[in-house]
Amino acid sequence: MKLPKTFESLIEEANQLDLYKQLILQLNKDFLLANIDLDFHEEVLPSSLKLLLHDTVYRLIQEKFTDYLNLLYIIDVSEKQVKALNGDDTLKLSEEVTFLILKREWQKVWFRNKY
Template sequence: MSKHPNIVSVEQLMEQVGGSDLYPQLILQLQKDLNRAGIDYEINKNSTFKELFLDIEQLLLEKINNAFNDFLNLLYAVDVSEREIRNCDSEESVAVGRYATYLILKREWQKIYYRNIL
């Protein structure tokens, strides 16, 4: 991920989101988009950002390996392009899942952040 200069690191994203009053809205937005993508998954509303990241990473890994259309539907619902996913440096499903988790949470954070500052 670090070879792309315009991308904040996962740690930076954790700092921005985890300490924000907008974090509960991020969870609600992500839950809404999971539902829109037809993915039956309930997010723990009390999870820290790190726990959320790990939970979504596991969910995506399962979808990549067993229900790829669900994975693509989620990317569409969140508004993450397949082109962005192709920027991943690896073809291993674990690395793709981690990178996709990062992109999804970053995009959800952008939606919440811009909605609240404008």
Template structure:
């Protein structure tokens, strides 16, 4: 998870957009799963862990909702396919990274343009 935390620390600290990131995640998770989720981590590391746990929960209860989430967030199928063959724990860390990276891109574009 350190790769995700490092990436987001570099990006979010420059623009002070952690709250916007939380709101975007909550909106997209709800749109994809119809389940209210609250990401209230005070640090980027806490947020990453919360997102990772929520992804694991979604996958373990309803895989179709996970597919909806990837579609809603706009994670490319090619990016997900490139992860095939990785150990399962690394795979889910990378999925978390892809989701958070794409959400960051949305937040950055909306708040800087």
């Protein structure tokens, strides 16, 4: 599996394979497991998805760091990838972590569909 390099390519691939709805359901499932109050409507636009997810990750980093770490653990985002990010700018960090979250969730959905 070749992972998408951008948010746009991830969404495009999800739509091509008709798995966008599954991606949303996976996000909702993992956020519920992490006990974070964020529930996306199945028909959410990709731009809204990105914005809401980014905002939530940013707030978690700023206000509830333990919940943020728990979310990354539940979603199974690579610790190595997160540590490789520059943490000087919280806004940029949260944007990059948002994409890591989406990529990991996409992996889960893609593999479940493929096998």
